Amino acid sequence: MFNExxxxxxxxxxxxxxxxxxxxxxxxxxxxxxxxxLGADAYEAVSDVLGVPKAIARxxxxxxxxxxxxxxxxxxxxxxxxxxxxxLGAEKLSDFLKNKYGxxxxxxxxxxxxxLVIMECIGACGTAPAMLVxxxxxxxxxxxxxxxxxxxxx
Numbered sequence: 001m002f003n004e005x006x007x008x009x010x011x012x013x014x015x016x017x018x019x020x021x022x023x024x025x026x027x028x029x030x031x032x033x034x035x036x037x038l039g040a041d042a043y044e045a046v047s048d049v050l051g052v053p054k055a056i057a058r059x060x061x062x063x064x065x066x067x068x069x070x071x072x073x074x075x076x077x078x079x080x081x082x083x084x085x086x087x088l089g090a091e092k093l094s095d096f097l098k099n100k101y102g103x104x105x106x107x108x109x110x111x112x113x114x115x116l117v118i119m120e121c122i123g124a125c126g127t128a129p130a131m132l133v134x135x136x137x138x139x140x141x142x143x144x145x146x147x148x149x150x151x152x153x154x
Contacts, residue, residue, distance in 0.1 A: 001045050006034055010049050020050040024060050028067060037068040073108045073115035075153040078132040081118050084125035089141075093129055094118070096143045101150070114150070 002010065010030055014023035027050055031042040038061045047054040061067045068076075077097070081090045094116075097103040102110050105118045124130035127139035131146075138149055 002031075002034065002049065006030060007049060010046075014050060021052050021056070023050060024052065024057060025064070028057065028061050032067055037071055039069070071108070073112055075113060075134055076115050076117060076132075077103070077150075078117045078119045078122065080120075080122045080124065080128070080130050082121040082125070084128040085130060088128045090129040093131075093141055093143065093146060096146065100143075100147070113153070 010023075010027050013026045013030070014020050017023040024046070027046050028038060028042075031046050032038050035042040035045075043054050043057045043061060046052075047057045050057075062069065079085075079090060079094060079097070081094070094105065097116055101114060103114055103116045105116050108115050119132075122130055122132060122137070124137070124139050129141045130137070130139040131141060132138070133149060133153060138145070
């Protein structure tokens with residue numbers, strides 16, 4: 001279950017919406033932050049706080065790609081592999097992440113520091129290849145630049 005601070009945060013969030021069901025997306029995001037991913041405990045906690053059926057909470061959580069359903073590393077690397085990024089080296093960068101950090105798509109580095117998610121498009125075709133680390137956007141990627149970026153995330 002949630003601690004008092006998180007309960008207060010979710011109640012504040014739900015107060016901004018006309019119904020508690022409408023607050024499900026941001027409440028699930030808070031649960032993901034607290035639990036690390038959305039599993040049975042997270043869905044139950046959100047369901048209890050908002051008073052919605054667990055099946056509804058799980059249905060919403062599994063519909064959207066922004067939610068993670070298994071344990072993830074402390075930092076999530078989202079590498080774009082759409083056409084522009086792929087043409088400009090995203091596949092080579094994915095191989096680099098595997099060889100340098102032991103990071104495979106859908107996996108976690110051995111130290112638990114990073115998870116890699118392959119994204120279809122992050123809207124940066126003009127500055128490809130691009131990626132997100134957590135919510136931070138990076139473009140014009142090279143192997144050296146990726147090393148510099150990831151060094152910032154301990």
